[in-house]
Amino acid sequence: MIRQVFSQIVNLLGASLPNRCLLCHQGVARGQTGLCSACLGASLYQQPVCLGCGRGMTLQLKYCGSCQQSRPLPVVAPASYHQGLGPVISGIKYQGQMAALESLCQALVERFEELEALGLVSRPQALLPVPLHPGRLRERGFNQAWMIANRLSVILGIPLVDDCLVRTQHTLAQAGLDGKARRQNLKQAFELQQALPYPRVAIIDDVVTTGTTVSEIAAQIRVQAPDMQVWCLARAEAPGLLD
Template sequence: MDWQLPQAYSHRLTSFAHWLRRHLPNRCLLCRQDIRQFDSGKPQTGICHHCLVAGLYQHEVCLGCGKRMEQLQAYCGHCLQHKPMMVIAPCSYHHSLGELVSGIKYQQQCAPLTALVNVLAVRVMDLVARGVITLPQVIVPVPLHKNRLQQRGFNQAWLIADELSRQLGIPMDDSLLVRSIDTQAQAGLDGQARRRNCADAFNTTKAIPYQRVALIDDVVTTGTTVNEIGKLFAADYVHVQAWCLARAEAPGLL
C-alpha cells in the first residue's frame, strides 16, 4: 500500500520550506554578500543579481564555435561553411559563473541552479524572438551511465532539464536516450581522446517521435558528447540544438 502525507500536512511542510528560504542566511556564493530578493514568491538563492548579470555574455557569440561577434547572427564566417550544431548558453565557463556550474556537478551545490537555468531560458527566448533559433518540441537531458549515476547520486543534466521544462513549458523526455558504455570522465582529456571516449557510448531506446530536439547538459566544451548524440538524431533527420548553463570556448576565441 502506498503511503502519502495528508494534504494539509504536506501544505504545512511546503510553507515551512518557503519560510526557511526567506529567513535563513542567504549569501551569494561568489561575492559572499546577502542576496537581495526581488520576488518574494520565488526567492533567489546561491547567487546575487549583480554577480549573475556580470557573469553573462556582454557581447554576441557564434552559436557554432563561441567566437565573439559584433552583431547577432547564428554563425561566424568560418562556421557558416559547415554549420555545426548550435550551442545555446548564457555565459562562458571560463568566467565567474563557471565556478557555480562546476559546483553543481562536483560539490552538489545546487543553490544557484534555478537562477542559472533562468538566464539560460531568457537567452533561449531572446534568440527565438529575434528569429535566430526555433523552439524544440522536447528537451532531452544527456544521460549518465547507471554506474556513474549511482556513484554521484544525481544527473545534473536531468536537474537542469527538469527546471528548464517548468520554466519554458517544453516537455522533457528522459527515456529517449541511454548511456550504454560507462566511459571515462571527459575532464582532462584532449579533443581526440574525448572523441574516442564517447564513440558509440549512447543509444536511443525507441523510434524518435520528434523533429526538433534540444539536448541539455551543464557545460559544452569541445562538443564531443552532444555531437555523438547528434549523430543518432541526424540518422532520422531530426534537428538538434545543445542547451547548457555555460560554454567552455576554445583558447583564443574570447
C-alpha cells in the first residue's frame, strides 16, 4: 500500500510541475519530465568507465587494471555526478524535486541493460534501497533511495526488499565529510534484522561517492547475498578519473 501511495505521489508531482528542463529551462518534449533530451544526453557518460572506481576507459570492461586486483563492488551508474547532474540529484534529495526522477531511473535502466548485454553484470534477484534512520525519515519526509528502487522495481519487474535491513544510528550527513570521517560516521550504522532470501542483489542509492555507505551495507549482508552490485543515479568519482 505504501509503495502504491509513493508511486502515485511521484506521478502527481510529475504531472503538476511545469514542463521545463531543470538545467537549461527550455521546454521539455511531451512525455518527458524534468530534463530535456539534450541536457540528459550531454550529462550521461560519453565514454566507457570502470565499474570499480569510475575511471575512464578505452573499452568497456568491468574493471580497470587497478581494480582488477581488488575487485570492488561494481557500481552501475548512467552518469558522473560532476558532469551536470549534481544539482538535479541534490534537488531530489534535499528539496524533494522529483521532476527528473523518471528520466534518471530510465537512464539507469538503460545503462544496466547495456552492461548486462556485454556480460559484465547479471540481473539481480532483488533491489535493496539504502535505508534511512526513522529520525531522518521524519525530517525529510521520504527516502530517495527507496523511491528510486520502487521505480526501478516497476520498470524491471524485480522485487523491492525493504524489510530486512535497517539503519540503527541517526548519523551525521555524509556530505562534507572526508573518507575517514565517513567510515567512522557509518560504522555499525546498519543491521540486518531478518533473513535476506536472495543471494544476488543490487543495493540502490541516489549517488555513490566514496562507497562507504554501500560497503557498510555489504558487510552486513555478504553472507546471505554474496553476489552484490550497486545501482545509483550518478557516481561522484574521484577528481581526474574521467580526464
